[in-house]
Amino acid sequence: MKSSRSLLLALALSGVITVTAACGDKKDDGAAAPATASATSAAPSSTADARTELANAFNKLNGTTMAYTTETATGAVATTKLNGSIDPSKQASSGKMTISAQGRNIDAEMIVVGTDVYLKVALPLPGVDPKKWMHVDGTKTSLSKLGLGNPDDPANVKGISDAIVTAERTGSGSYKGTVDLTKRNVPSTSAALLQQMGDAAKSVPFEATINSDGFLTSLTMNVPAAGQVPATTAKSTFTDFGKPVTIAKPADAETQAAPAALLAQFS
Template identity: 40%
Template sequence: MRGKRAAAVCLVALVALSGCTDKSDKSAENGAVASAAPTVEASDPATAFKAAVTKTNQATMTFTIDADLGTLGSQKASGAADPKAKATGYHSDLTLSGRSVTIDAILVGSDLYLKVPGVTSGDRWAHMDMTKVKSLSKLGLDASGNPTNLGTLDAEVVAVTRTAPGAYSGTLDRTKNPVVAGAGGVSEALKSVPFEATVNPQGYVTSLVIHTPPVGSGPASTSTSKFADFAQPIAIERPDSAEVQQAPDELYQALQ
């Protein structure tokens, strides 16, 4: 029973990574290295913003997450992603319903390594074969393994307004996000969720703020994600085999 309780706590914590889902923003100086010429914004705000989302999703990056989950708690996380290598690594400190949970995760290809107190032994990583799991969404991750869910943003966009050069606001249909939908996010309120975002002159999304309204018994929440170090070399490697154990069956069962 202890293993099942630990697995349940782990799952709740990981799903919260979506934002119910500090490093300074160095995107301007790093963007200058990746692209010498500024990107000209398209006349249509939605087209311009979606193009920036696509470009950002294709680049290596670092990210931070700062989420205020209302009465449920809060989350602070940081990490890096390399889409071409299908690799993501991050650390998260989550406070949920008065309980603190620290999560370290490394995803490389179909291998997920987790370090979560109560689930893994001591300082060891728990390995999961993601080919045995139906969807990363139950772990609070998009298809690329990014906990910011930037990979699903294009599909969620409902309306976009350009408020200033490189600044956008609009609404998202969060029911189109597998993480939110998988958590029972079918409320009409989730079909028009306000957001603000900034895009640097090189065409990368540098910040995304999502204001999720109260849904059911869940409180309103605000999730702020920041992105930087675009197209820079990033090394995300598997843990040493001596530090790895296989994930317990309870964790696999909870993800099916």
């Protein structure tokens, strides 16, 4: 089950440890990149003012449909690219992921609706039909055990505003600062890794951008190494705020229950 553990590691690194399920900059695919100005275009703001502006931008993501992209690089262990959409009102998210780990690429798709998780992984797993969606009943396990964040927060940005230690405006709509990750409510697996980071977890650098409507449009964090997990760079972008999103559970004929032996690997 080594490959399934690799999938878990990549999922966890993309959605739990790195705060962002982190999104890649979509400048190359036609999506409008958030406009930022140089650090000299606006006078630095006080930490209090910048923190308030950032908190407001984070909070605007709550309850808003959007598209997101993710790019996470965890040393030489794994890279993860994820893009998808979110409908917080329905506790739903979906995404397509490419994981590069142990010298191979793994493609995966996921749909989360409430406590129901559906995974389709291009990876030979015992007792799993790769053409069907593998269903995980979240009432019998937890999303955090699968390395997944809340369905309405796949980029895992909620609660960051409360963890900001320093913040300043570096330009029109651009910010930088540090966050104390120990102040966030994270799953026990993440908490253990944060403990291994030591004091470095209390001063993790970030950069962020906010658009003219006050939405957070990008977040980049450089998370320090934790035990055997190398330092991680996580980039996130958010677009298409308020646009219609359709996320539905797969038909019963297209699903299968996740094998108990596989779920045991995530305990």
